[in-house]
Amino acid sequence: MSHPNLKLISFTLCPYVQRARIILLEKKLEHEVEFIDLDMPPDWFFDVSPLERVPVLLVDEEAVFESMVICEFIDEISPPSLYPNNPLLKAQYRAWIALGDSVLSTLYDLMFASEESRFKQAKGSIIDRLDVIEEELDASPFYAGEKFGMVDVAYAPLFRYLIGISSAFDINFFADVPNVHAWAQACLDYPAVKDAVIDTYQTEFLAFLDRPDTILSTLKK
Ligand SMILES: N[C@@H](CCC(=O)N[C@@H](CS)C(=O)NCC(=O)O)C(=O)O
Structure with missing residues (x-):
């Protein structure tokens, strides 16, 4: 085609x-x-x-x-689709993607917060949402099981941010959500996800977060 x-x-x-x-x-x-x-x-x-x-x-x-x-x-x-055919399941995929979007935008609040209260609020909100995802997640290694699908596409960059931050700062988003952690790791190990960023991504990401005025920077390992 x-x-x-x-x-x-x-x-x-x-x-x-x-x-x-x-x-x-x-x-x-x-x-x-x-x-x-x-x-x-x-x-x-x-x-x-x-x-x-x-x-x-x-x-x-x-x-x-x-x-x-x-x-x-x-x-x-470019069929076949990464969404299911069933309209309800497809709507549920989209709903999950909206949930992931909300975590991603709160993560920006956390990364750039210069006030403790704002930082804590963002962190609490992210942890609460990851708890919700942990409870709802009922497949592995990916959102819908063996097949990498659209929810995985949408969440993988969020997972890259969460894991990247956890590795460099004293903040562990995954302490109480082992299934979300396993899902995140499976996404980051997936070839299309691995190849989606430049080789120097993590170094550039950490440089991007290196801002003296943020609460996050005080948690650097
Ligand atoms: N809802 C948009 C969000 C895109 C977005 O926020 N992109 C950021 C970069 S990650 C941007 O272009 N920001 C403009 C700027 O920083 O000037 C989408 O899903 O594409």
């Missing part, structure tokens, strides 16, 4: 970009990746990204933005 020309507009550390890259790799679709500097984006970026965010997927020069919209588009043009 012939596919359109695909170019992913990226930023090295962006977890949302990673989702798009993971599914492109998983579906083995030929594509190009262009990294931009989000602090100084090129002028053309504003023409293709109305929300001024990455990822953007250029499809034969037409722009698609928002990570899950991009993932669903890629999924549709």
Whole structure:
């Protein structure tokens, strides 16, 4: 089957970009990746990204933005789908992805909080949500069992952030959620997830978090 020309507009550390890259790799679709500097984006970026965010997927020069919209588009043009056919199950996948989105945005609060109260609130909220996920998770190694699917695509970059932070700072998100931890590890060991970031990712991620004014930086190991 012939596919359109695909170019992913990226930023090295962006977890949302990673989702798009993971599914492109998983579906083995030929594509190009262009990294931009989000602090100084090129002028053309504003023409293709109305929300001024990455990822953007250029499809034969037409722009698609928002990570899950991009993932669903890629999924549709390259069957078989990473979603189940059953409408209820598919809706449940999407609901879980929304839950993962909420953890990801709270994680940004935690990473950049300069007040103890804000940091604690974010940490508490993340731990509470991971507890909910632990209770609901009923398959392994991936969300739906043996097959890597769309929920795994969406959560893998979140897991990379959580594990990356746990390894460098005195904060363990996984102490009471062994099943979520095993799921996270399985995702990070999966080839399309491994290959979705640049070789120097962890070093760059830690440099990105190295901010003297944050509570997180006081927890550096
Ligand atoms: N909801 C969006 C979120 C994308 C997003 O927040 N991207 C960040 C980078 S990780 C961004 O481009 N931020 C713009 C900036 O930092 O100027 C999606 O799922 O694609």
